[in-house]
Amino acid sequence: MLVLDQDTSSLAGLAVVIGLALLLLPLASPKNAWVRILLLGLTAFLGWRYMLWRITETVPSSETAGIVDVVFGWTFVGIEALCLVSSTLAYMFLTRRKDRHEEADRNLGWWGSNPPRIDLYIATYNEELEVLERTLAGAQALDYPNVRVFVLDDGRREWLAEVCKRYGAEHRTRPHNNHAKAGNINYTLLQRLKDEDAPDFVAVLDADFVPHRNFVRRAVALFHDPSVGLVQTPQHFFNPDPIQHNLYIASAYPDEQRFFFEHLEPARDAWGIAVCCGTSSMVRVSALKEIGGLPTESVTEDFLLTIRLDSHGYRTIYLNEALTEGLAPEGLHEYVVQRGRWCLGMMEIVRNVYNPLTSTQLRFMQRVSLLDSALFWTTTFPFRLISLVCPLLYWYFGIIVVEASLTDITSYYLPYYAAVLITLNWISGGLIWPVLNDVSQLIAAWPITRAAAMGLFVKGPHKFRVTAKGGDRTKTVVQWPMMKPFAIFFGLTVLGLLLPLMSETAFTNVSRAGDGIRIILFWTIYNLLVLAITMLVCVERPRANRPQRESVEMAMISVGMQRFHSWVLELGVDHARVRGLSGLTAGALGTINLNDVGDVAVRVAAETNDGYHLTLRPTSEQRDAILRKLHTADLRPGAGKGDLPGMLRGWMRNLAAR
Incomplete structure (x- = not known):
């Protein structure tokens, strides 16, 4: 008879989720309503199974911990539960889809x-x-x-x-x-x-x-x-x-x-x-x-x-x-301001116009819709902030907000987390990525939390701030005011990890956590990773040659009496990158024939590994034609799904450039 140890048996739930995904998902389309309902229902069930365990077994009690542990424990689990309410509403919405x-x-x-x-x-x-x-x-x-x-x-x-x-x-x-x-x-x-x-x-x-x-x-x-x-x-x-x-x-x-x-x-x-x-x-x-x-x-x-x-x-x-x-928004400040304004506006609606709990003018589903939006803004971003604080409370003050063993976390949390990632990525074609999703939330977490509080508790009218677009983006800009709090959290987290080696009291706190120290350690290291990437985001790279569109198009280039067939790889209103030709010298003048535009005057700007950078000199009519060519075609710009190898290559280039 096979007897599994406790650690191994705790992986059963995770194995069931992965096994179900391997069985169903290769055979089903994301448009299959019944599979969507099954997977999203399972995700919601696992979420509330986890939350029931969190509330009943992991919050510090006054019998085993101090009053501070109890207060912080209930605060954290309360925000986490509200986040799950918001997520559950999203799961319910996603069970259906309308294409017109x-x-x-x-x-x-x-x-x-x-x-x-x-x-x-x-x-x-x-x-x-x-x-x-x-x-x-x-x-x-x-x-x-x-x-x-x-x-x-x-x-x-x-x-x-x-x-x-x-x-x-x-x-x-x-x-x-x-x-x-x-x-x-x-x-x-x-x-x-x-x-x-x-x-x-x-x-x-x-x-x-x-x-x-x-x-x-x-x-x-x-x-x-x-x-x-x-x-x-x-x-x-x-x-x-x-x-x-x-x-x-x-x-x-x-x-x-x-x-x-x-x-x-x-x-x-x-x-x-x-x-x-x-x-x-x-x-x-x-x-x-x-x-x-x-x-x-x-x-x-x-x-x-x-x-x-x-x-x-x-x-x-x-x-x-x-x-x-x-x-x-091209600048990080503008990006954050825009999202803060969205949050502020939603809170104004809830406070001053339509309260989802009391308004008599709303249909039931409109109440649900408004409640979902309000919960998203008021819980998601405060939760991201408090997730940074909780490990620090332990390292510095010995405060434990979650009393759980690694086996319990494996049994209750990992199946839910796996279900979320598998289900949402199956539905979306790979848009949900750990760490990066947290970075996008953390970068605006404090401004959005502040906007939510202002909209709910401060009487308006509130000032409208337009999101700035355009402007000079040709220089590297370090957003020090935005980076500073993340750097402080990063430093405090690193120091917290070192404290057990430097303080006998801190070492006693480590012993008190028991098996849970492994959870706190993982949580801390994960926070360091998110903070490190968030700080990298605060270093704004130059944006040269914008806007442009990656393109693959055959074009004829004429320089003097010579004519060359080439491929246009990038195109902007005043520049292009081409490949498939050689023998040109920087500064040479000629023309490039572009579909829907005609012959545009060019100057060879520089040689590349596989071709040349060209400076375009269009007439005003040709400039308008290039703009229409770039932006009015029936195309869908931008990446459609996440590509991990591509992201890793981007990060390596990022680190090398710095």
């Missing part, structure tokens, strides 16, 4: 010979010409027959009026900046409603988002149903965000918002709770008139717009097609 590609295909042209009138509003405040001309060039290329483009300029810049005229757009300003973006759109819409050609629908783009040619045509197709008040499309980014860029992993690790737009929004749509995310959306004007325009009670007017439309009987739906692409 075929619906959009079927209803192209539902309007017959009288296409609806569309206004495209591009809201801007302080964006540079380089940012705006991409968006305007894209808007100029829209393939819908009845659209007018308006640039709503809260910066009131005279030069922008001339730029708009060149692109066939209309430049609109207002005498004040009340209510920021929502007020800007409301002001122009109110004026347009007085015109004979008032719009039937309004599409909204941020100034840094470029529409693909088919954006308007595909979005308006879903308004065939009169109950649809708003159509949201995903946000894709043609540049890496600061985490991707600073760690050299842009080609191997998707941007932080991919899971939401690729998977959570289609799941929410299936439950009837898709949300407006501002840019890349289209709204029915009659519905806007009915609710009194875009709401202005929150700095996240987009989420509030969804709820307000729903309370008046209009649905928000989601079309998961790459119909626009935009500029992700």
